[in-house]
Amino acid sequence: MAGRGERPGGLSQGAPVIPYGRHSVDESDIAAVSAVLRGDWLTTGPVVDEFERALSGHAGGVPCVSVTSGTTALHVAYAAAGIGPGDEVVVTPMTFVATAAAAAMLGARVVFADVEQDTANLDPAAAEAAITTRTKVVTAIDYAGHPADWDAFRKITEGRDILLLDDAAHALGSRYRGRPIGSAADLTTFSFFPTKNVTTAEGGAVAVADLALLPRVRMLRNHGLVRDPLHMRWPDEGGWHQEVHAFSLNYRLPDLLCALGVSQLRRLESFKAERARLAARYAAMLDQVEGIRLPVHRQDVEVMAHLYPIRVLDGRRKEIYQSMRRSGIGVQVNYVPVYWHPVFSDQGYRRGLCPNAERFYAEELSLPLYPGLTDQQQGQVVDGLVAALKGRA
Ligand SMILES: *Cc1c(COP(=O)(O)O)cnc(C)c1O
Secondary structure: OOOOOOOOOOOOOOOOOEOOOOOOOOHHHHHHHHHHHOOOOOOOOHHHHHHHHHHHHOOOOOOEEEEOOHHHHHHHHHHHOOOOOOOEEEEOOOOOOHHHHHHHHOOOEEEEOOEOOOOOOEOHHHHHHHOOOOEEEEEEEOHHHOOOOHHHHHHHHOOOOOEEEEEOOOOOOOEEOOEEOOOOOOEEEEEOOOOOOOOOOOOEEEEEOOHHHHHHHHHHHEOOEEOOHHHOOOOOOOOOOOEEOOOOOEOOOOHHHHHHHHHHHHOHHHHHHHHHHHHHHHHHHHOOOOOEEOOOOOOOEEOOOOOEEEEEOOOOHHHHHHHHHHOOEOOEOOOOOHHHOHHHHOOOOOOOOOHHHHHHHHHEEEEOOOOOOOHHHHHHHHHHHHHHHOOOO
8 A cells, every 4th residue: 555655666565563653534534624625616726825824934934936836836935036048956855855856847956965964954065165156046944844944045045146045844843943934944844744743645835934936936836937927027908818928737736636735724733742752752761772873953943743753773774664663663764865866866866965964864863753743653563673772673
């Protein structure tokens, strides 16, 4: 079964009994979606606005534009930033491939800069060293929900013509120095895939803190269409007239899915509390276990615990992964350094480029973490890990 938030093809030996991530859908979510099915608008209706307003309320009041996925949110964000051939984008390698692929698809050159050893977030010093006169965007993610050091990035890009992009697929609900994620960078993208912090099945959004970019983000979400006569080249053509000002695609998130989003956002705080409770339980139960390291949590951030990424020491990550998977525990590895993907390595990106990211990848193992994971299941995960580390699973 490829459901339960697992990406198709991600399973080597059948579906795990305890998945690494999973959506939580309750009767209130079902009622919200059913109400839209009975109404007049399946797509491009009033619930889209309602969802965007509600999302903005969780993103520091920054205007949000919904789209069909976290990936298309990145594509729209990079396109709004105006990147193309000849431009460079500095990107973290410790992320899902879409963070970099969306920029590459627009013809920009992706420049990978290394991550911090503790958080696995893009290292501001490494990002600064990677900047050239051609750099147009610096993109970090908030890995596992732990915010990147946004003030440090701001210092680096200040006074230069460089936009800050936050791929916050993990971090809706997190805060950086008191500020909600969504308001830390110039553009922030969210994903609502089932394993993320809230879901619309498939879905995403761009939070647009740089208000000058907002009309462009809205236009690119919808074929590059301009409908406001104030912005048309030929406003007197007639009432039917609309103009395409840029090539784009249809990235509209339907009302049906936005209704699920509105309902899920009402549950965001309870999801956050439950994820925090489970993360604290892991920390307490694993504190004395040898052969692993637990994730860090810096003072000045509030973490929406999206993943629970432990480090498996002594070169044993693969062995522990296989052992736990055999026991039906859906551990996961987040992520293979992006430039290892053949689509990048075929272009000459070499292994060794970002040593911290590669070392982190070699040790990383994400334990199951989602609202709905029971204490008993969590106990099974811990027992499975301890048994695997003792070599008797
Ligand atoms: C999930 C994810 C994406 C892609 O989002 P989709 O909604 O699956 O397209 C991009 N970046 C990161 C860091 C993610 O975790």
